Amino acid sequence: DTGVSQNPRHKITKRGQNVTFRCDPISEHNRLYWYRQTLGQGPEFLTYFQNEAQLEKSRLLSDRFSAERPKGSFSTLEIQRTEQGDSAMYLCASSFGENTIYFGEGSWLTVV
Amino acid sequence: GENVEQHPSTLSVQEGDSAVIKCTYSDSASNYFPWYKQELGKGPQLIIDIRSNVGEKKDQRIAVTLNKTAKHFSLHITETQPEDSAVYFCAASRGGTTGNQFYFGTGTSLTVIP
Numbered sequence: 561d562t563g564v565s566q567n568p569r570h571k572i573t574k575r576g577q578n579v580t581f582r583c584d585p586i587s588e589h590n591r592l593y594w595y596r597q598t599l600g601q602g603p604e605f606l607t608y609f610q611n612e613a614q615l616e617k618s619r620l621l622s623d624r625f626s627a628e629r630p631k632g633s634f635s636t637l638e639i640q641r642t643e644q645g646d647s648a649m650y651l652c653a654s655s656f657g658e659n660t661i662y663f664g665e666g667s668w669l670t671v672v
Numbered sequence: 673g674e675n676v677e678q679h680p681s682t683l684s685v686q687e688g689d690s691a692v693i694k695c696t697y698s699d700s701a702s703n704y705f706p707w708y709k710q711e712l713g714k715g716p717q718l719i720i721d722i723r724s725n726v727g728e729k730k731d732q733r734i735a736v737t738l739n740k741t742a743k744h745f746s747l748h749i750t751e752t753q754p755e756d757s758a759v760y761f762c763a764a765s766r767g768g769t770t771g772n773q774f775y776f777g778t779g780t781s782l783t784v785i786p
Contacts, residue, residue, distance in 0.1 A: 566715075593773070600778070600779070601779070602676075602678075602777055602779050603716065603761070605774065608773060616773060651715055661706075661774065663716045663717070663718075664715050665714055666714070
């Protein structure tokens with residue numbers, strides 16, 4: 561299967577610790593997105609890359625959050641000094657050009 | 673920014689009946705409207721999409737209609753089956769380099785009763 565791959569699928573961390581999630585997009589997809597989803601809600605946009613350039617960042621993305629896509633392929637999303645409110649599923653998606661995006665299975669974060 | 677509203681939040685239908693989920697959007701520049709199905713613990717899966725130059729699109733038991741004037745679009749599932757039970761999300765996007773973020777509705781939990 562060559563879909564969007566996310567790791568780890570589940571992460572439990574103590575408040576104040578840093579966590580990092582990785583996303584491997586569909587091969588040759590030049591756009592990569594990060595979304596956050598909490599229970600009972602739709603995905604909320606966090607940030608988006610075209611190749612290695614980060615083109616858009618949501619106001620939801622506080623300075624504790626940083627995303628990179630160093631070579632225009634995989635991406636990482638790091639959350640520093642985690643808070644309980646960061647508990648959510650972090651979804652990665654990719655697309656080739658505009659519009660149709662395909663999601664990965666998500667990375668669940670629980671901050672205790 | 674865009675605001676997408678989705679109704680109903682929950683929907684129960686008997687197997688074989690039809691299900692309809694409706695969404696409205698606020699940004700008249702939105703031109704792409706996908707629908708996603710999300711099963712418990714999994715990421716959303718694209719099931720059908722429609723672009724603003726088309727009023728209706730059908731794929732087997734699933735269809736989507738778009739009314740640009742009224743700024744609403746709907747998902748229709750006919751001959752529902754238990755495996756259709758899931759949460760469905762609508763979304764809207766303006767496309768382009770700086771407008772490609774997707775705005776999602778709050779989801780509809782569909783239960784198909786055997």
